Amino acid sequence: MFTRRSFIKTSALATAASFVNANSIFAQKNKIRNLTGNNRMQLTYRPYNLQLKHPFTVSGYTRTTTPIVLTEITYDGVTGYGEAAMPPYLGESQASVIAFLEKINLKQFSNPFELDDILTYVDKIAINNTAAKASVDIALHDLVGKLMGQPWHALWGYTATKVPFTTFTIGIDTEDEVRKKTLETGPFKVLKVKLGVDEATDKMLINTIRSVTDKPIRVDANQGWKDKHYALKMIEWLSERKVEMIEQPLPKHNLEDMAWLTDQSPLPTFADESCQRLEDILGLQGVFSGINIKLMKCTGMREAHQMITLAKTCDLKLMIGCMTETSCAISAAAQLSPQMDFADLDGNLLITNDLFSGAKFSNGKVQLNNEPGIGVNIL
Amino acid sequence: MFTRRSFIKTSALATAASFVNANSIFAQKNKIRNLTGNNRMQLTYRPYNLQLKHPFTVSGYTRTTTPIVLTEITYDGVTGYGEAAMPPYLGESQASVIAFLEKINLKQFSNPFELDDILTYVDKIAINNTAAKASVDIALHDLVGKLMGQPWHALWGYTATKVPFTTFTIGIDTEDEVRKKTLETGPFKVLKVKLGVDEATDKMLINTIRSVTDKPIRVDANQGWKDKHYALKMIEWLSERKVEMIEQPLPKHNLEDMAWLTDQSPLPTFADESCQRLEDILGLQGVFSGINIKLMKCTGMREAHQMITLAKTCDLKLMIGCMTETSCAISAAAQLSPQMDFADLDGNLLITNDLFSGAKFSNGKVQLNNEPGIGVNIL
Numbered sequence: 037m038f039t040r041r042s043f044i045k046t047s048a049l050a051t052a053a054s055f056v057n058a059n060s061i062f063a064q065k066n067k068i069r070n071l072t073g074n075n076r077m078q079l080t081y082r083p084y085n086l087q088l089k090h091p092f093t094v095s096g097y098t099r100t101t102t103p104i105v106l107t108e109i110t111y112d113g114v115t116g117y118g119e120a121a122m123p124p125y126l127g128e129s130q131a132s133v134i135a136f137l138e139k140i141n142l143k144q145f146s147n148p149f150e151l152d153d154i155l156t157y158v159d160k161i162a163i164n165n166t167a168a169k170a171s172v173d174i175a176l177h178d179l180v181g182k183l184m185g186q187p188w189h190a191l192w193g194y195t196a197t198k199v200p201f202t203t204f205t206i207g208i209d210t211e212d213e214v215r216k217k218t219l220e221t222g223p224f225k226v227l228k229v230k231l232g233v234d235e236a237t238d239k240m241l242i243n244t245i246r247s248v249t250d251k252p253i254r255v256d257a258n259q260g261w262k263d264k265h266y267a268l269k270m271i272e273w274l275s276e277r278k279v280e281m282i283e284q285p286l287p288k289h290n291l292e293d294m295a296w297l298t299d300q301s302p303l304p305t306f307a308d309e310s311c312q313r314l315e316d317i318l319g320l321q322g323v324f325s326g327i328n329i330k331l332m333k334c335t336g337m338r339e340a341h342q343m344i345t346l347a348k349t350c351d352l353k354l355m356i357g358c359m360t361e362t363s364c365a366i367s368a369a370a371q372l373s374p375q376m377d378f379a380d381l382d383g384n385l386l387i388t389n390d391l392f393s394g395a396k397f398s399n400g401k402v403q404l405n406n407e408p409g410i411g412v413n414i415l
Numbered sequence: 416m417f418t419r420r421s422f423i424k425t426s427a428l429a430t431a432a433s434f435v436n437a438n439s440i441f442a443q444k445n446k447i448r449n450l451t452g453n454n455r456m457q458l459t460y461r462p463y464n465l466q467l468k469h470p471f472t473v474s475g476y477t478r479t480t481t482p483i484v485l486t487e488i489t490y491d492g493v494t495g496y497g498e499a500a501m502p503p504y505l506g507e508s509q510a511s512v513i514a515f516l517e518k519i520n521l522k523q524f525s526n527p528f529e530l531d532d533i534l535t536y537v538d539k540i541a542i543n544n545t546a547a548k549a550s551v552d553i554a555l556h557d558l559v560g561k562l563m564g565q566p567w568h569a570l571w572g573y574t575a576t577k578v579p580f581t582t583f584t585i586g587i588d589t590e591d592e593v594r595k596k597t598l599e600t601g602p603f604k605v606l607k608v609k610l611g612v613d614e615a616t617d618k619m620l621i622n623t624i625r626s627v628t629d630k631p632i633r634v635d636a637n638q639g640w641k642d643k644h645y646a647l648k649m650i651e652w653l654s655e656r657k658v659e660m661i662e663q664p665l666p667k668h669n670l671e672d673m674a675w676l677t678d679q680s681p682l683p684t685f686a687d688e689s690c691q692r693l694e695d696i697l698g699l700q701g702v703f704s705g706i707n708i709k710l711m712k713c714t715g716m717r718e719a720h721q722m723i724t725l726a727k728t729c730d731l732k733l734m735i736g737c738m739t740e741t742s743c744a745i746s747a748a749a750q751l752s753p754q755m756d757f758a759d760l761d762g763n764l765l766i767t768n769d770l771f772s773g774a775k776f777s778n779g780k781v782q783l784n785n786e787p788g789i790g791v792n793i794l
Binding site for chain 2: 149150151152153155180184185186190191192193194195198314315317318338342345346349350374375
């Protein structure tokens with residue numbers, strides 16, 4: 037029970053405790069309004085190419101580099117970092133991202149705290165360009181978190197220690213190379229395999245991995261199977277080989293067959309290409325068991341955070357994924373990971389020229405740190 | 416474009432700028448772990464009775480007081496304030512709220528920042544008790560916002576100036592009293608009327624108000640109309656008298672007739688009793704035009720914030736409502752109001768013994784302040 041006196045006393049303490057930070061920010065806002073506008077948000081960017089440790093093959097293509105664009109948003113001497121990663125199938129390039137970023141005028145906003153209005157404006161500039169939008173969203177979140185002195189996992193009220201194990205991806209390769217790569221996955225508790233080339237290759241990959249380890253495997257078919265009966269036969273074969281789940285077995289628009297497959301499947305099914313953004317989720321109830329959220333698909337942290345709410349309401353399980361990207365975008369995605377059933381955040385571990393340190397892989401998990409924003413520093 | 420040098424420089428600045436706040440909180444957390452546990456969260460509470468300025472009648476009952484329970488959560492010398500308001504129809508009393516609060520053990524949590532886990536735990540203690548749960552949620556949000564030095568509208572990325580006009584409620588009364596009350600609504604731009612007693616009373620209320628003002632009116636029927644054809648006839652009559660919207664015209668479980676009515680209605684329809692919590696929203700697509708979110712129905716600010724995301728995805732309009740309550744719960748609800756199409760936040764203006772100052776009515780709106788947490792102080 038409390039008294040009026042304790043009420044007054046604690047109220048005064050609370051005001052004192054919060055005085056420095058609350059006032060500094062809103063004093064800045066007032067100051068800016070009286071200035072010439074020089075202290076508005078400034079967005080800068082530059083292209084960069086990620087070098088892959090191993091050539092990367094999924095059903096359809098092989099590559100040795102991934103183009104990205106690095107972003108910065110600066111306000112009142114503080115800088116937030118962001119990134120757009122553009123694997124070819126997303127339809128974005130360094131040129132298209134930069135063309136998009138050139139259209140953005142952040143100087144119309146008086147401060148970065150009005151995230152909702154700023155990101156609604158950015159989203160409306162063009163229909164697609166989701167990676168370009170994510171590069172702004174991530175930099176803005178990093179900036180706002182730094183100005184507030186808080187990491188986003190704390191701003192969202194998540195428990196940092198609840199991050200799930202992350203997978204490490206074994207790309208499609210020869211039997212010898214797959215065996216070698218599998219033996220290099222020592223610290224990882226769970227593996228991920230991209231299937232969907234042809235039946236012989238798919239089974240060779242799984243059998244080769246199983247010849248050297250019994251770690252759980254998660255499978256991504258990348259829409260590679262066209263027939264639901266064939267897909268079910270493959271999933272049943274996989275489920276007998278300690279595979280935990282199957283991602284995007286069928287083409288993304290074939291939701292009718294997908295609902296049948298999820299109903300028959302002994303493994304949980306996850307939507308990747310079928311689930312790009314928030315608006316896709318309602319249509320996936322009963323079609324998949326869960327969704328794979330990736331910042332580069334869904335325009336960034338703000339929409340990803342909303343997707344968690346919607347997916348939970350729709351009884352869909354949650355997975356956080358990534359592209360090949362630096363520790364910047366990985367650390368941004370990691371902020372959401374305490375809410376996830378599965379994590380696939382190995383993008384930064386597949387490259388040789390990362391620019392950031394941030395959320396670090398340890399004990400099988402991408403561990404959150406307590407640094408503000410997305411928790412990254414320049415290497 | 417940026418250089419590696421600017422990268423490093425701004426990174427260092429960012430770390431310096433956020434040092435004080437980020438470190439104080441996480442230093443506290445570390446300190447607590449080394450202490451005896453005395454510095455855990457402490458929840459206290461006491462019953463209080465709100466005195467109404469006017470006896471309050473809605474279809475079904477009249478009352479002159481509203482029982483509430485005030486809560487405090489204290490952590491490291493900072494206190495957050497909360498409140499449970501119990502209008503009779505919610506099924507909660509001071510005794511039931513206190514019995515619920517007695518079951519809560521916050522000392523099992525090492526710090527208040529793990530909002531998601533704490534409030535998930537509180538929600539699972541019992542099935543209903545939504546006002547009791549809200550009293551914990553509000554106090555915890557106030558505490559965390561104060562510890563972070565931020566108001567919740569900023570933590571959610573909302574633009575504080577975007578609050579909508581709020582309604583002022585004219586209770587069911589005699590013609591003379593209604594005329595007198597209407598003439599007292601000078602500063603309010605929009606009125607709210609509770610209908611549903613009988614046709615003669617309903618029409619008298621609207622005609623009486625219209626005899627002295629042409630301010631827009633919003634109507635709450637509180638499930639008072641039992642027949643969809645009668646409801647449509649009344650809504651058509653109302654729409655010719657500058658009524659803007661209609662809340663809960665039919666009984667809460669009659670969603671089939673409600674979908675028909677929304678389809679026929681010249682006015683947007685809003686769910687109140689039909690929409691208690693997040694889980695109700697999916698079933699209301701196409702049934703109502705929008706939903707009325709109230710903290711005492713939905714367990715508080717965290718779920719209310721999630722309901723915004725879900726309602727927007729389901730193309731439902733948004734309204735924030737209240738009970739008769741102090742400026743504590745009103746200021747908590749006001750944090751969400753920049754996202755709302757309509758606001759009905761007059762609960763604190765209907766009482767004579769408020770205990771708090773907080774979000775203040777001005778220029779027809781409940782205006783947000785920049786104080787941390789929910790922005791209240793003890794009077």
